[in-house]
Amino acid sequence: MAIDRRVVRTRTALYDALVALIRAKDYEAITVEDILDEANVGRSTFYAHFTSKDDLLQRSLERLRDLLVGVRRDGDQGDWDPARALFEHVGEYADVQAALAGGHGGAVLREAVDKVLADVLRQTMGAGPAGGLPRELVIQHMVATFNTTLRWWREHRPAMTPAEADALFRQLLLRGLPPDVATPFIGADERVVKSLSCA
Numbered sequence: 001m002a003i004d005r006r007v008v009r010t011r012t013a014l015y016d017a018l019v020a021l022i023r024a025k026d027y028e029a030i031t032v033e034d035i036l037d038e039a040n041v042g043r044s045t046f047y048a049h050f051t052s053k054d055d056l057l058q059r060s061l062e063r064l065r066d067l068l069v070g071v072r073r074d075g076d077q078g079d080w081d082p083a084r085a086l087f088e089h090v091g092e093y094a095d096v097q098a099a100l101a102g103g104h105g106g107a108v109l110r111e112a113v114d115k116v117l118a119d120v121l122r123q124t125m126g127a128g129p130a131g132g133l134p135r136e137l138v139i140q141h142m143v144a145t146f147n148t149t150l151r152w153w154r155e156h157r158p159a160m161t162p163a164e165a166d167a168l169f170r171q172l173l174l175r176g177l178p179p180d181v182a183t184p185f186i187g188a189d190e191r192v193v194k195s196l197s198c199a
Contacts, residue, residue, distance in 0.1 A: 011049055013039040015060040018053070022096050027057075027105030057105060058112040064089055065116040069123060082120050083146055083169055086113065087162035090150060097154060110147070117143050145173050 017039035021030045032053055036046055050056045068082045090097060090113075100106040121139045130138040149169040153160055176182075 007049070010041060010045060013041060014046065014049070014056055015063070017041075018056055018060065019093070019096055022099050022105070027100055027103055054104075054108050057108050058115075061109075061112040061116050065119055068116070068120050081166075082117065082124075084162070084166045086117060086146070087150070087153075087166045087169070090154070091162040091165075094154070094158070101154075113150075114143050114147065117146055142173060145169065148172075 014035060017035050018030070021034055021038055030053060032043070032046060035041075035053065035056070036043060050059065064086070068085055097106075097109065100109050118139050121142060125135060125139070127135070129135060146169060149165060149172065153165040153168075157165075
């Protein structure tokens with residue numbers, strides 16, 4: 001069911017107001033009253049849509065999830081790439097992420113990104129095991145690998161483009177680590193495989 005256009009306008013105004021405020025002051029110092037003033041929205045209207053400032057921040061990423069799913073539904077399935085779109089989104093809002101990093105807002109944002117990516121993967125992956133592995137384990141592995149790449153990119157190579165970060169993510173996810181790097185685990189690999197096959 002489509003959301004009423006007035007609801008979309010109100011939520012967009014609130015999302016945009018929060019982003020503008022994050023760019024101007026510490027997240028912890030932003031109050032709901034600040035958001036209302038910035039968005040020119042009443043208190044009762046705010047609480048009709050969101051329970052708190054954290055809820056507003058977390059749900060602001062629903063737009064991204066809807067965009068990712070919509071692009072997949074309407075476009076060429078072969079060109080659909082949710083990770084690349086997320087890296088590009090982070091690149092576009094790098095200043096907001098930097099402002100939130102290390103504080104409570106950063107934790108809320110990371111949790112929201114995790115949820116968006118996991119939700120999109122759940123909607124697009126088939127039901128049941130994935131390549132013989134538990135489906136939720138595979139989803140959590142992909143989300144964790146995305147987060148590791150994302151954090152390394154922003155903390156160690158901020159000048160790198162979203163496309164370059166996405167290429168590193170793909171290499172880690174699709175090709176894994178080179179054998180010489182994974183040496184400590186290789187000896188145990190055969191024992192683990194045998195124990196799993198006997199279980």
